[in-house]
Amino acid sequence: EPEVTQTPSHQVTQMGQEVILRCVPISNHLYFYWYRQILGQKVEFLVSFYNNEISEKSEIFDDQFSVERPDGSNFTLKIRSTKLEDSAMYFCASILNPGDANTGELFFGEGSRLTVL
Amino acid sequence: GNSVTQMEGPVTLSEEAFLTINCTYTATGYPSLFWYVQYPGEGLQLLLKATKADDKGSNKGFEATYRKETTSFHLEKGSVQVSDSAVYFCALIDPPSGGSYIPTFGRGTSLIVHP
Numbered sequence: 708e709p710e711v712t713q714t715p716s717h718q719v720t721q722m723g724q725e726v727i728l729r730c731v732p733i734s735n736h737l738y739f740y741w742y743r744q745i746l747g748q749k750v751e752f753l754v755s756f757y758n759n760e761i762s763e764k765s766e767i768f769d770d771q772f773s774v775e776r777p778d779g780s781n782f783t784l785k786i787r788s789t790k791l792e793d794s795a796m797y798f799c800a801s802i803l804n805p806g807d808a809n810t811g812e813l814f815f816g817e818g819s820r821l822t823v824l
Numbered sequence: 825g826n827s828v829t830q831m832e833g834p835v836t837l838s839e840e841a842f843l844t845i846n847c848t849y850t851a852t853g854y855p856s857l858f859w860y861v862q863y864p865g866e867g868l869q870l871l872l873k874a875t876k877a878d879d880k881g882s883n884k885g886f887e888a889t890y891r892k893e894t895t896s897f898h899l900e901k902g903s904v905q906v907s908d909s910a911v912y913f914c915a916l917i918d919p920p921s922g923g924s925y926i927p928t929f930g931r932g933t934s935l936i937v938h939p
Contacts, residue, residue: 711867738925749828750913750929763926798868808917808925811858815867 709733713799713816721824723788726808728819730782738762739782740800740813741774750798756782757805789823796820826851828914830930837904837937845899845933847914855916857890857897858880858927862911871912896912909937 712731720726732739742752754774755762761774771784782801797820799813800813832845849855856875860868873883877892886901898913914930 740926742929746929749931752869752926752928755926765922766886768925800868800911805925808927809856811856811860811870811873811915811917811927813868813927815860815862817867 709814711796711799711801711814711816713819714787715819716814716817717820717822719824720789722791726786726789726821728784728786728794728799728821729800730784730816731780732782732799732801733814734780736801736803736814738802738805738808739776740785740798742798742800743767743791743795744798745795753784753797762805767819789821791823794821794823826855826916826918826928828916828928828930830912830914830933833911833934835933835935837902837935839906839939840903841937843899843901843908843935845912845914845935846899847899847912847930847932849895849897849914849916851895851916851918853918855918857910858915858917859888859897859899860913860915860929862913862932864910868913904935904937906937906939910934911935911936 714729739756744750753769754764796818799816858873859871861871862868868914872883874881874890880889911932915927919928
């Protein structure tokens with residue numbers, strides 16, 4: 708069964724360091740998401756990506772964040788200068804087409820836990 | 825804006841007990857409603873859904889009914905098993921006319937089932 712994979716599963720970094728979280732969406736999917744969940748809080752939308760550009764983004768997704776699809780398979784989230792409050796679980800998801808979101812059939816990775824010290 | 829509120833966990837039950845996990849929502853449009861489940865070490869996966877008022881979504885013995893009058897979508901199961909231990913997320917999405925393809929999630933409710 709096709710699946711979304713994320714690496715690393717857990718990363719510990721020092722405040723101010725750059726972090727790149729990687730996702731490999733399902734191969735024929737075209738629409739991608741990043742969400743995050745700070746411990747004990749809601750799963751929050753960060754950004755969606757379609758046709759090699761950002762489709763939608765939340766207020767959380769400020770200039771410290773960027774996304775890229777560098778090679779047609781990976782989908783990365785970069786945090787330029789991490790802060791303590793960036794500590795969270797980051798989830799990647801993909802769907803075949805944007806309209807498929809209405810079916811709820813998002814395919815999620817198992818998440819990357821980021822700990823900023 | 826849209827939001828989803830779930831009961832706090834963890835919910836701890838004995839095997840064969842009845843489960844209810846409460847979920848209420850606010851939405852600007854007429855949303856579709858979903859429950860996702862995340863088993864340990866795995867990603868979130870869709871468990872069930874309902875797209876209009878009074879619809880009942882069901883899967884794997886779990887059920888949830890779309891209640892527009894109370895803006896709720898509570899998850900229920902008559903007899904839980906140890907294998908149901910997981911984190912359950914309530915979510916919604918507004919229809920395309922709302923212009924968004926972004927599901928809104930709750931915080932998740934951890935369920936622990938003891939033998």
